[in-house]
Amino acid sequence: MSINCYQPQQHSATMTQNSTSERTIKLADYLFARLGQLGIQSVFGVPGDYNLRLLDFVEPSGLNWIGTCNELNGAYAADGYARINGLGALITTFGVGELSAINGIAGAYAEKAPVIHIVGTPSRALQDSRTLVHHTFADGEYRRFAAMHAQVTVAQANLIDPRTAAEQIDSTLQQALIHSRPVYLQVPDDMVDVMIPASNLEAKKIQVPPTPRLKYETSILTTVLERIYSAQRPLIFVDGESRALDILPQVDELVKITGWPTWTSTFGKGLVNEQLDNVYGFYAANYGSEPETAYFDSADLVIVLGPHYSNTNTLGYTTIPKQEVSISFSGTAIQIGKDTHRDYSIQQFLTQLLESLDSTRIPKITGPPKPQVDFNHITKSDAITQDDFYRFVDRLFREGDIVATETGTASYGGRTFRLPPRTRMFGAVTWLSIGYMLPACLGAALAQQETNKYKPVNGTGQGKGRLFLFIGDGSLQMTVQEISTMIREKLDIVLFIINNAGYTIERAIHGRKQAYNDIAPWRHLQALSFFGGDEEEAARNNFSARTFGELEEVLQSERIQQGSGLRIIEVFMGREDCQGLLRTLMNTQIAQDAQQLR
Amino acid sequence: MSINCYQPQQHSATMTQNSTSERTIKLADYLFARLGQLGIQSVFGVPGDYNLRLLDFVEPSGLNWIGTCNELNGAYAADGYARINGLGALITTFGVGELSAINGIAGAYAEKAPVIHIVGTPSRALQDSRTLVHHTFADGEYRRFAAMHAQVTVAQANLIDPRTAAEQIDSTLQQALIHSRPVYLQVPDDMVDVMIPASNLEAKKIQVPPTPRLKYETSILTTVLERIYSAQRPLIFVDGESRALDILPQVDELVKITGWPTWTSTFGKGLVNEQLDNVYGFYAANYGSEPETAYFDSADLVIVLGPHYSNTNTLGYTTIPKQEVSISFSGTAIQIGKDTHRDYSIQQFLTQLLESLDSTRIPKITGPPKPQVDFNHITKSDAITQDDFYRFVDRLFREGDIVATETGTASYGGRTFRLPPRTRMFGAVTWLSIGYMLPACLGAALAQQETNKYKPVNGTGQGKGRLFLFIGDGSLQMTVQEISTMIREKLDIVLFIINNAGYTIERAIHGRKQAYNDIAPWRHLQALSFFGGDEEEAARNNFSARTFGELEEVLQSERIQQGSGLRIIEVFMGREDCQGLLRTLMNTQIAQDAQQLR
Incomplete structure (x- = not known):
């Protein structure tokens, strides 16, 4: 004013x-x-x-x-x-x-x-x-x-x-x-x-200026090729700065042409096609499958793309490939072992590498077995658990969708999603400002709708891509009002609200029973109406589930499968339920509290 | 995490x-x-x-x-x-x-x-x-x-x-x-x-360190006393930094002992007792009453307390008293005309001044007439207008209440409130970050409840102080979730939501018909329930009014008069309705648009 x-x-x-x-x-x-x-x-x-x-x-x-x-x-x-x-x-x-x-x-x-x-x-x-x-x-x-x-x-x-x-x-x-x-x-x-x-x-077009061809470029290229041809236990590790480097097509081709075991970081998840036989998804180190960790640890060549080595993106530095076996592409540098070669265009170099690769000389590698997921242990009346929830719902996703998990139990759980091809995923990486993901999804869904970039290519007949957001009740409170903009812009979003009565991720870290990790309880299923959605539509686009049986019904419903606009699914989970690294932290808390009581 | x-x-x-x-x-x-x-x-x-x-x-x-x-x-x-x-x-x-x-x-x-x-x-x-x-x-x-x-x-x-x-x-x-x-x-x-x-x-107590007695202090004091005794058209101007200077008791005494015409700025409103005969409330310069402006302009002595001369707190610098007739107390300086005397404790100086004042020598002054307010021109079926709304509702306020108006039409309108004694008021001053006022009122109401500072002294039998917040629908969207904390903390707050379909203050400034000044419509009366209030209580604590007749009923209702907890009153007003300076700006916009159509 x-x-x-x-x-x-x-x-x-x-x-x-x-x-x-x-x-x-x-x-x-x-x-x-x-x-x-x-x-x-x-x-x-x-x-x-x-x-x-x-x-x-x-x-x-x-x-x-x-x-x-x-x-x-x-x-x-x-x-x-x-x-x-x-x-x-x-x-x-x-x-x-x-x-x-x-x-x-x-x-x-x-x-x-x-x-x-x-x-x-x-x-x-x-x-x-x-x-x-x-x-x-x-x-x-x-x-x-x-x-x-x-x-x-x-x-x-x-x-x-x-x-x-x-x-x-x-x-x-x-x-x-x-x-x-x-x-x-x-x-x-x-x-x-x-x-x-x-x-x-x-x-004058605004663009990234070209990188001059460097004196040693050919010899570096030769070195990289030779390392590829001579590898015995190689792997590809795709991290999230690959997006910023604008090398996703090159990464995709490299993963396909080598057929080598490929993992991603949290930040890299969704940047490679997880439906390929050689792609294992998120590398969970000590929290994942043993054969995978064994393979990863004994690799003699790791091609690292777009590394981003913060503690949270590397599970406390445990997923960082050993430097001595790594060839790493980041920013404008290629790092081979301890030697850093600067001022390269990574995009240009990878393109040249792919052109130069003699596919007959690339070692054929059989990676470790992939863990099988089944839900035989679950009955309909079981309460929904963090352990099974994410793999239970990931069959909803289709090519062209965007999947997002807010910092918290959702970001840890969502790492286990198996994603369809051309499905982009956002997880918590380094900044981890809770409240980020809901408005970020407003922006991402809008871009998705505008660009059609992520629509299915081979016409599945199922319409345009949707966005699925998984968010805890604590994070939701930070920026909840942007639900109204999602409604106004008529974006196709399915919002899973994980109601576990507060900041569960913080409870796992410290203050498990402390009141400062509580939040005021809200009536989440009134959000669509409060924030201005059509009242009749709002009533039909609200869902909730406490058991896997209820969840199954929600997943099968017409509105979730084929509907449009914003739909909200409130899923209730235990106040201290979490999985992966968070479970380890929570168990430590529980053990400490028990010790103090003695 | x-x-x-x-x-x-x-x-x-x-x-x-x-x-x-x-x-x-x-x-x-x-x-x-x-x-x-x-x-x-x-x-x-x-x-x-x-x-x-x-x-x-x-x-x-x-x-x-x-x-x-x-x-x-x-x-x-x-x-x-x-x-x-x-x-x-x-x-x-x-x-x-x-x-x-x-x-x-x-x-x-x-x-x-x-x-x-x-x-x-x-x-x-x-x-x-x-x-x-x-x-x-x-x-x-x-x-x-x-x-x-x-x-x-x-x-x-x-x-x-x-x-x-x-x-x-x-x-x-x-x-x-x-x-x-x-x-x-x-x-x-x-x-x-x-x-x-x-x-x-x-x-070691943490406190503001004392100011050493200065060499010229007595002569400055004498000067100020002489100016007071010889004044012919004096006035007192209370600005908002008086609160930070911690001189409110001294200001109160000065206003009472002199009986001189007293005005406040927006920032100063609520810092003096507006029920005193000599206190006129907010000085509106060109937008106020002519006799008041005439008196203000012809003053030969203006005692200025805690000045804060931003454009918005001075209506575009029009309410700043003339320097040549002013004695101004700010920070640690006393300014007499153009001469600045530094390193004084203003609190100490004013205390000394009050002790030294010979009340028999203080000129008795009759100020300009106070404008009379009546609502004879209003009928029950009239739509609620910005012009009359604020003076219509201010009879709700009681000693010990806090009144707050968020930046926008509310902050302009609220300047015309007549406040009971010991009623603190917050208005928009300089930072003017919309969204501020709702969470600020959470803090203010909590302090009010804790300290009892603003409770009625002479026991009106009407219980503890309440907080009244007047906020536009656009501002509300910025920080709406803190309603849930108000509910959780059981604070006694009456929230008037002015529903005028967007950023009316911005429409008055520029872009009257532009879509960027629109907002998504919300169902405000679902807020209490969505944000976790008891559902039965929530239904009873919701009110709305489109006409003065409806508003009158709401004001008379038991829940508003004697209730507790958070109550919401949605008041509908015209999209382009505003008053005071904002009306002038809006009229300029309307005239320009009309000209462009010709």
């Missing part, structure tokens, strides 16, 4: 010619045209009085405006959108808006989602005169929020000069592409419709 | 003696004992795996733990609590938690609410070895978030050393008291139960 009266001006994206015959365009039109060129179709955010005039240009430029309930949710949504679409954008207002969003921007930085954070700021006149306006500390200091964003973005620009604005926009956007990380653009209110040179729009 | 297994240790606040006979105490016990000494009874926040062990100490130390649905809401709540209680505290976890909260901390900085932001951080071992853990950027850099907080807090400390931790805590807390602004404390996970010296706890 503001007390300044603006003089709104009519705008149009038509370019004009100035006296020196150079074509010009309004700054906002230039910026949004660039976003469109880079494949962005929707922009997220919240209006505020320093960005209103900027927002006037969004829809006329052909972009959809997706107003979110608050800015943090908008940032999360832009991040989810970027992970599916390749790039996302968020518009906030100075101070209050951008700082509300900053945790989402930080998460995008940590996990490599390229989000363009555009902030509408006070006019240059107000800033230059250090006027004491709202959304500041009334101290005349206008640069604090940019300084804060410099900690969480790879490039920043303050667009105060029409002579350089176009180049600033271009180079900032390019940095987002290069690093697959967020950038920050400030647009003063009076710069929105200032005319700037338009020539770059057609003459 | 974390993959580290902690070894929980039994703790107790009992002090122990070390070898040199110095008494020691666990760091967390020390910290929470200090908060208790400073009058904090409840602490807000969200658990996260780097603060769990710290949280173990909260309740044993006698503090209440108030878990909020997310960290931004926690920060807002701590701010609201601080404004009523004098000091508030928030506990978050490293990275994700503290950055989610940072916009709330920034708001507390802007509007001078002393909030202690305590962050649980990874252990010193992890930090020292630059281990790549979750809630970081997996780059070994642990200091980014402190750097960001340095922009929005007046003091910061990282408690990594038991030798200095006590002094660091003390001096950081003292800075919060001195500046009435937020501070930042990092507690590594392994420092929580480290023993530190306890002696300060009893030997």
Whole structure:
């Protein structure tokens, strides 16, 4: 809000010619045209009085405006959108808006989602005169929020000069592409419709610059080929930065051409086709099957793609392949054992590697047996358990779907999903800001719908891709209001709410019985109605299950199998029920508590 | 969450003696004992795996733990609590938690609410070895978030050393008291139960240090007294930083002893007794009554208390008294005309001034007439309008209540409330982060309940104070989930939701008909039930009104007059209806749109 009266001006994206015959365009039109060129179709955010005039240009430029309930949710949504679409954008207002969003921007930085954070700021006149306006500390200091964003973005620009604005926009956007990380653009209110040179729009494409061919490239390539041909117990380990490296087609081909045992990290899950015989899915180290761990541990060659070695993505560093047997592709570096070779385009190198591979010389490897899953031990009246729930429901997923698991028991459990091909998955990686996943799914589902990228290729006749989100009741409370935007945008989402009465993951870590891990109980199945869904539809799109029998009925229901829009399934599970690593932690807690009672 | 297994240790606040006979105490016990000494009874926040062990100490130390649905809401709540209680505290976890909260901390900085932001951080071992853990950027850099907080807090400390931790805590807390602004404390996970010296706890009180008596103090006092005695058209202008200066009793006495016409700013509203004959309430300059403006403009002496001259708190700088006739008390400075006299204790100076005042020499002044309010022009079937709504409902308020208006049409309208004595009011001032007010009211209502500070003194027989919050439907969406905490904590709150279909304040500024100022429609009266209220009670505590007749019935109802707990009144008003300055802005928009159609 503001007390300044603006003089709104009519705008149009038509370019004009100035006296020196150079074509010009309004700054906002230039910026949004660039976003469109880079494949962005929707922009997220919240209006505020320093960005209103900027927002006037969004829809006329052909972009959809997706107003979110608050800015943090908008940032999360832009991040989810970027992970599916390749790039996302968020518009906030100075101070209050951008700082509300900053945790989402930080998460995008940590996990490599390229989000363009555009902030509408006070006019240059107000800033230059250090006027004491709202959304500041009334101290005349206008640069604090940019300084804060410099900690969480790879490039920043303050667009105060029409002579350089176009180049600033271009180079900032390019940095987002290069690093697959967020950038920050400030647009003063009076710069929105200032005319700037338009020539770059057609003459200069924004793209990742090519990497010069390096002197030693051939010898490195030869080394890698020889290691492949001579391998006896090789494996491929796909980690999540492969997405940011834009090498998923190359990874797919490598997995198929070698037929080698392939695992992913949490972050990498969903980036390779888990239906292939040689793909084992998530590597769980000590929490997985013994034969797999034995194979992994005794490998003499591990091809590592897009490594991201935080404690949480590596189960406490236990899934990191041994350096001495690894050839690792990350950023612009190829690491062979202890030697790092820098300044390569990984995409280019892998392409060349695949072209050079003599498939007859690739060792044929039989990997360890895959563990079999069955549900013979379950009866209909059994309470739903974390152990069996995830593999029980994963038959719902179809090619083209997106599957997401929020940080908590869901993110641990969801690692055991067996995914259909071309099914993208989001799990908790490193930033682990609970509350992230619900708005991120708003963004991801929207990108899925817009791009059709993840639709089934061979026409299963089952319509477009859906999104399945698994979220705990504690996480849900953080950002629940974005359910209303999912409803408004008519997205096809199935939302599993795991009701286990609080922060179970925290109980497993510390404070199992402490009240601080409790939450207020909500009536989850009233969400669709409260947040504005059609009341009759809402009633039909609500489900709940306490036993596997009830769950089976829900999974078979027409609304879940073939329905559309947002559907909510509340699943009740034990307050201390968890599996995998979390179970080990919880058991330690239980043992300690028992000891104290003695 | 974390993959580290902690070894929980039994703790107790009992002090122990070390070898040199110095008494020691666990760091967390020390910290929470200090908060208790400073009058904090409840602490807000969200658990996260780097603060769990710290949280173990909260309740044993006698503090209440108030878990909020997310960290931004926690920060807002701590701010609201601080404004009523004098000091508030928030506990978050490293990275994700503290950055989610940072916009709330920034708001507390802007509007001078002393909030202690305590962050649980990874252990010193992890930090020292630059281990790549979750809630970081997996780059070994642990200091980014402190750097960001340095922009929005007046003091910061990282408690990594038991030798200095006590002094660091003390001096950081003292800075919060001195500046009435937020501070930042990092507690590594392994420092929580480290023993530190306890002696300060009893030997050294944390307080604002005294100001030395200054050489010129007597002559300044004489000057001020002479100006008071010789005034012909004097007035008192109470602004909001008076709260932070801790001079409200002195202000009250000055207003009573002089009997001079007194106005407040938005920020100052509720800090003086509006039932006194000489108190006019909010000074609206061009949007108020002509005789008041005429008096204000022709004053020959304006005593200004706690000025805060942002554009929004001064209606675009139109309510700032002329410098040449002003004696202004702010921070530690007394400004007489253009001369600034520094390093005074304003509290001490005003106390001395009041002691020195010869009441017989104070000019008796008759102020301008007060505008009369009546509702004769309203009939029962009239739709509710912004113009009349606020004065229509203000008879609900009783001594001891708190009244809050969220940024938007409510904050503009609420300036016209006539408040009973000892009724505190929060309005939109400078930070104006929409979404703030609902969680802030959670904090304020809790402080109100705990302290009894604002209970009626002369026993009206009507029970304890309530809180009335007026909030628009757009703002509500930002932070709506904290309704569940209001329910859980059984706070006596009446929530007026102004349903005008979107961001009306933004429509008044720009984009009157633009879709970006729309929001998804919600079923507000399902909130009590969705967020876990008792279902039968919830049904009875819901109200709605579209006409003044309906509103009158609601106001008269037993549940509103005498009820307890959270009650919701949905009031429907026009999409473009607003009053005061906002109406002027909206009319400008309408005129411009009409012109464009021609």
